Amino acid sequence: MAKDFYEVLGVSRDADPAEIQRAYRTLARQNHPDVNKQAGAEERFKDIAEAYDVLSDPEQRRRYDAFGEDFRRVPPDADPAAWRQGRAYADAGAGARGRWSGGGPSGGFGGADFGDEIDIEDLLGGIFGGRGRGGRGRAGWGPGPVPGADHEAEVEVSVEEAYRGTERSLTITGPDGPRTxxxxxxxxxxxxQRIRLRGQGGPGSGDAAAGDLYLVVRIADHPRYRVEGRDVHALLPVAPWEAALGASVSVDTPGGAATVKVPAGSSSHRRLRLKGRGLPHPKGTPGDFYAELQVRVPRNLSDDERRHFEELAKVSRFDARSRR
Structure with a gap:
């Protein structure tokens, strides 16, 4: 069953870009495979990402609103009303194994004689301006040019490449052999996210344009970063005295080193936000970078360190297991 991208994000069809982005961020966090281990969460996350990719792009959203699920394979200059009419005729004929037949009089579909068998291709060709085929004798009925099929392939990038962009050489195997x-x-x-390469899909028939190739981006696992939508998360190790007294600490982000202020009295798992330092958005607000504190202690204490820790233990009234 075709997915309704608006339903996937839980927004109305007249939602503005900010509302769409808020809905995406909320759902992406809830359904990210690293966070949500329930069955089906990964597929929901992919659906959410695809829906956001389309609805956050004004041109793709316009075509989706006009043509629905067919928006990726509709010719650029197609008329929405004619396309919907053609789909209705094709759907109605699907139960007849791809052919229209009947013994009634002429009429109904542009004067087609239903006493004669009519291929679905002929019917759609007439709707979109194709010429008659094989001496059918009725102008406007025929398959006409048929656009090529859309193809899909995956491409994997690192977090850093997703941040700054990159280039890839892909080998695609088609009817004419492999091409790069x-x-x-x-x-x-x-x-x-899906990246559209116009005209790089299957070849069309006649003078019709080739289909498109859609590259589905996969961000590879990273030893330091975890990505949720456009937000990037990372652990930030700090010393006990930095966490207790506060400090300015350098942290690596996909865009380079940044400085984060650790508030005094911080504990492990506290998240510090660097606004706008996540993955960029070509047409909107970038994601954020979240540094999660990880308080670490020296494994081997020097004599001075041990003495100071022992003195602290004697004078401190702090109870780490207290809920207060």
Missing amino acids: LDVTIPPGVIDG
């Missing part, structure tokens, strides 16, 4: 494409991955792609 040099592809530019733009900055700010997210996991599950």
Whole structure:
């Protein structure tokens, strides 16, 4: 069953870009596979990413609103009303194994004689301006040019490449054998995002355009970073005295080193936010970077360190197991 991208994000069809982005961020956090271990969470996350990819792009959203689930394979200059009419005719004929037949009089569908068998391709060709086929004798009924099929392939990038963009050489195998494409991955792609390469899909028939190739981006696991949508998370180790007294600490982000202020009295798992230092957004607000504190103690204490810790233990009234 076709997915309604608005329903996937839980927004109305007239939602503004900010509302769509808020809905995406909330759902992406809830359904990210690293957070949600329930069955089906990963598929929901992919659906959410695809829906956001389409609805956050004004041109893709316009085409989706006009053509629905067919928006990726509709010719650029197609008329929405004609396309919907053609789909209705095709759907109605699907139960007849792809052919229209009947013994009634002429009429109904542009004067087609239903006493004669009519291919679905002929019917759709007439709707979209195709010429008659094989001497059917009725102008406007025929398959006409048929656009090529859309294809899909996955491309994996690192977090750093997703941040700054990169290039890939992909080998695509088609009817004419393998071919190599040099592809530019733009900055700010997210996991599950689809990149459209116009005209790089299956060849069309007649004078019709080739289909499109859609690259599905996969962000590879990273030893330091965890990505949720456009937000990036990382552990930030700090010394006990930095956590207790407060400190300014350097932290690595995908865009380079940054400085984060650790408030005095911080404990492990406290999250510090660096606004706008996550993955960029080509047309909107970038994600954020979250540093999660991890208080670490020396494994081997020097004599002075041990003495100071022992003195602290004697004078401190702090109870780490107290809920207060």
